[in-house]
Amino acid sequence: MGCSAHPTWVEINLEALAANVRALRQWLPARTALFAVVKANAYGHGAVEVARTALAAGAAGLCVARVAEGVALRQAGIGAPVWVLGWMAPSEAATCARFRLTPTVNSLEQARALASANSDVPLPVHVKVDTGMSRYGLLPHEVLPFVRALAAFPQLRLEGLWTHLARADEADPAPARRQVDAFRAVVRQLEAEGLSPPIHHVAASAAALHPELNSEYFQAVRVGIALYGLYPSDQVAWPVALTPVLAWKARVARVRTLPPGTPVSYGGTYVTPRTTRVALVPAGYGDGYPRALSNRGAVLIRGRRCPILGRVCMDGFVVDVSHVDGVREGDEVVLIGRQGEEGITADELAQALDTINYEVVTRIMGRVPRLYLSGERPAASE
Ligand SMILES: Cc1ncc(COP(=O)(O)O)c(C=O)c1O
Structure with a gap:
């Protein structure tokens, strides 16, 4: 179907998207995995096509907000890791396990539901720490007891620990640094007990690109808006040239x-x-x-x-x-x-x-x- 057949249409320049991924990859250390955030239909750009292009251009995996968004990617034949960043209803656990999505687990009820749904190799799960968004995730002091309790579920494998920054798009990096410090303290607690997972991730586009936050990458970044050639705010001199998609x-x-x-x-x-x-x-x-x-x-x-x-x-x-x-x-x-x-x-x-x-x-x-x-x-x- 050509564009002239429609009164109105959106054009998605996949070459620009691939170029943005490559530019971000060049900016990031080679050891830092780039996860492409394709929730909400890839911010309106089309989740499946964006996911395929981002993976081909160097993304290691994908992030969505909802289980159903992850299922749609799997049904399109995408096999890369898919992290579900938003709340997973316990009733979605079986779907999550069946489609090998990586949910964020923040309650024992969710863990129990996933464990009883998963009869396959242990399902990777992530735990979120609320270091300052006051939105989703466990408070720092709740993490260690929860991770200890998770260890009782052999059907689950703690793969990731993460947080989300509220103010990384501001010129002053101090508020974001305070959150990262709170996150690091939790990581240290887990490390002391040998319970720290292999992947820690805190940065979305803003922290991934912020010239004064670039020591905070950990093992992966979750990049959304920058993939699409847009910047997280106008408050920072962003160091990477991006093209709108x-x-x-x-x-x-x-x-x-x-x-x-x-x-x-x-x-x-x-x-x-x-x-x-x-x-x-x-x-x-x-x-x-x-x-x-x-x-x-x-x-x-x-x-x-x-x-x-x-x-x-x-x-x-x-x-x-x-x-x-x-x-x-x-x-x-x-x-x-x-x-x-x-x-x-x-x-x-x-x-x-x-x-x-x-x-x-x-x-x-x-x-x-x-x-x-x-x-x-x-x-x-x-
Ligand atoms: C938890 C989480 N991580 C990463 C992102 C991606 O953010 P950005 O589009 O600013 O890169 C979002 C988007 O809202 C998010 O909610």
């Missing part, structure tokens, strides 16, 4: 000229002050394009910025093309990406929406087809 496009669905005084879209929140040439863009909040960009956002057509007029609807919105010569039905529209000399980044949209680039790309809905490009050539599409 995702572009969001559409085709002009209609062009017309409105006389002065014409209200546009729901609520008539925009009224043309003069004769205005407008184009209809067939993408809306039903595709994940934020309604909050009503009367605020812009798109690119023929290399020019065209402001949004009135409200973004579920399936479309209207833009001003009065200043652009020759706009025609079928012209390419860029919602995120480059066209000619101009560009609209996920960061620009995030700033306008008071959110983060992560949310901008992750919220693009499943109904928007993903077209996978290798360089300039279409590879496959869904």
Whole structure:
């Protein structure tokens, strides 16, 4: 299915993704395993294709948030290690064991459920330490007793101990260092009893790239946003050049000229002050394009910025093309990406929406087809 068959689509540049993985691999010490975070459909980029490309480019394994996300990777034929970072319901234990996913276990109830489900070789499991996110994981003083108790389950093998940093994307590395220090103290406790697992991991993209946190890699890093060519924040001079992987496009669905005084879209929140040439863009909040960009956002057509007029609807919105010569039905529209000399980044949209680039790309809905490009050539599409 080619892009022209769709009113709106997303292009995923798999070559850029592979180049980002290679750049990250070059930055990281050779001994540090890179685990590609492909949860939430690889932040909207397509989990299976991203996983395959990342593994081929040097990732050692994958991370997901949910058991079902791991199952989807296995069903696509992916055999690499898959770490499930989020909560595993005890009722999911049998699925987890059957598909050889590596869950994070933080309760005896989870451990019991996994142990009774696993009749195979011992299932690798990880334990999470809450060193400052106050979200998920055992508190530091709870870890040693829990790991001792885990040793009673021969069906499970403690492979990893990990934590997640709340503030590694800030210029000041001190808050992240405090968390890492708390984590190291737990590691030392386990080591003293010979219970420390072989893999420790703390760093997501921010700590993996932060010039002042680069002694904190341990044996693996869990990299998400950087794979996709986006940076975790604008507060740090990130040392690795990355290329955005995702572009969001559409085709002009209609062009017309409105006389002065014409209200546009729901609520008539925009009224043309003069004769205005407008184009209809067939993408809306039903595709994940934020309604909050009503009367605020812009798109690119023929290399020019065209402001949004009135409200973004579920399936479309209207833009001003009065200043652009020759706009025609079928012209390419860029919602995120480059066209000619101009560009609209996920960061620009995030700033306008008071959110983060992560949310901008992750919220693009499943109904928007993903077209996978290798360089300039279409590879496959869904
Ligand atoms: C536990 C955990 N590790 C790693 C990541 C990847 O983070 P990033 O996309 O900033 O690299 C996430 C993402 O939210 C996460 O929740």
